[in-house]
Amino acid sequence: MEINKQRIVTDYKTHLNERLINIQEDMRRLREAAGINADDNMSENYESNKQEMLNEMSDLQTHFEFLEESAALFNRIDYGSDFDEVLPGALVVTDTHVFLVGMSGEFLSDGKKIHGISTSAPIYAQMKNKKQGESFSVNGRTYQVREVY
Template sequence: MTDTRISKAQMLHACLIKQQLIISDFEHEVKNLRAEITRHDDIASQDHRGTPERNEMLVRMEHELMFLKNELMMLEKIDEDKQSDEVELGAVVVTDQRIFFISTSVDFAEVNGQSFFGISTKAPIYHLMKGKKEGDCFEFSGVRYRILEVY
């Protein structure tokens, strides 16, 4: 396309950093919640325990943390040197509307002043564009996208 093309390596690096930061934040929150539950259990009387909701929240947060770590592992498996000619995991998809990196759900990221969206292979939009090539079109949420380049 042009010399302003975002390198897949830079996109992958940005996604990895973003995912690691999200995981770090979650780990911090889980640690704090565990400490709060432990403190509460230590001082609460038998007839006044308010921790079932907190325990449920902790379980949900630990489940989300596990999901985030799995997403990080998926990111780490992407080959930044692999060239794609169709929409698949690891592909960069440049459309007339925006740029997508098929990897994990990263709402919005930026590299060298150019923004892109990380899209999970589980996302509904991915299923509409999967296997498509340069010149193909797809529609999502009332927006029509024309694929200008896949790499």
């Protein structure tokens, strides 16, 4: 399998930015909908609809703040270097998965699923400092490290 770490990192950044934009758009639509419903005070369901929208906006705001923090963390991690052991910023190719260390969430790069993993994830604790040829186990599953970038 051909790996282009820089392309994968760029694709993750694009993925993260798209998620931020989508949440902003969802919040904008909810604010507009709340404005339309506010004019319809005669509706029996007005208060419950208003509360539902407020709850949804709060959830979206919380998710947006999490993604903003993720973006800030992303910018602090050195993804530009190649690594010979698993550390934050490494791209790890195993026998079954490709992991990008430092960010959580799955995304696609050149049609290949990449698994972003946080340094606080249990799987990272098991793979930390592993080198090419070594293996690690999580939840009864063993992974063989084929390459580290």
